[in-house]
Amino acid sequence: MTFTRTHQRRLKDGRIRTYYERVESYREGGKVHQRRLRYLGTSPIEPIPLPPVHLGLLATRLATGSLSAQDLFDFVQHMGVELPRIPLEALAIRYDFQKKHSELHLYPSMPSDRPPSHAKRPRASRTPTPRGSERSRAKGL
Numbered sequence: 001m002t003f004t005r006t007h008q009r010r011l012k013d014g015r016i017r018t019y020y021e022r023v024e025s026y027r028e029g030g031k032v033h034q035r036r037l038r039y040l041g042t043s044p045i046e047p048i049p050l051p052p053v054h055l056g057l058l059a060t061r062l063a064t065g066s067l068s069a070q071d072l073f074d075f076v077q078h079m080g081v082e083l084p085r086i087p088l089e090a091l092a093i094r095y096d097f098q099k100k101h102s103e104l105h106l107y108p109s110m111p112s113d114r115p116p117s118h119a120k121r122p123r124a125s126r127t128p129t130p131r132g133s134e135r136s137r138a139k140g141l
Helices: 052-064 069-078 132-139
Strands: 002-010 016-028 031-041 048-050 088-096 101-108
Touching: 002 031, 048 052, 052 069, 052 088, 052 101, 069 088
Parallel strands: none
Antiparallel strands: 002 016, 016 031, 048 101, 088 101
């Protein structure tokens, strides 16, 4: 049986990132194990193989700026792949030179509960603490 497994990691800045992988369960020696079939990265949608004809059409539409997310879903559906129509953040086209194979990667937009990392947060103001002899003078010694 195959399914998509998720695991979450906390980044240094406190955000939590979810990673996806396609795994299958199998039994060996009376115990259940899982074998990773494909690492999906941060997108739960598996890559879609792109024949050269479709790659050319998609690249042309991207280059002219006439491709919307809904057009992309229609394009992929016309190729025979059914996908849920969810908001997309980005897409990537990956080409393997050795295998001469291209695939389309879709990245859905994920809701974020934190402000963007470039937003500056106000720091709490601190009054400097007296040191050494300044401390004793402040106490009246």
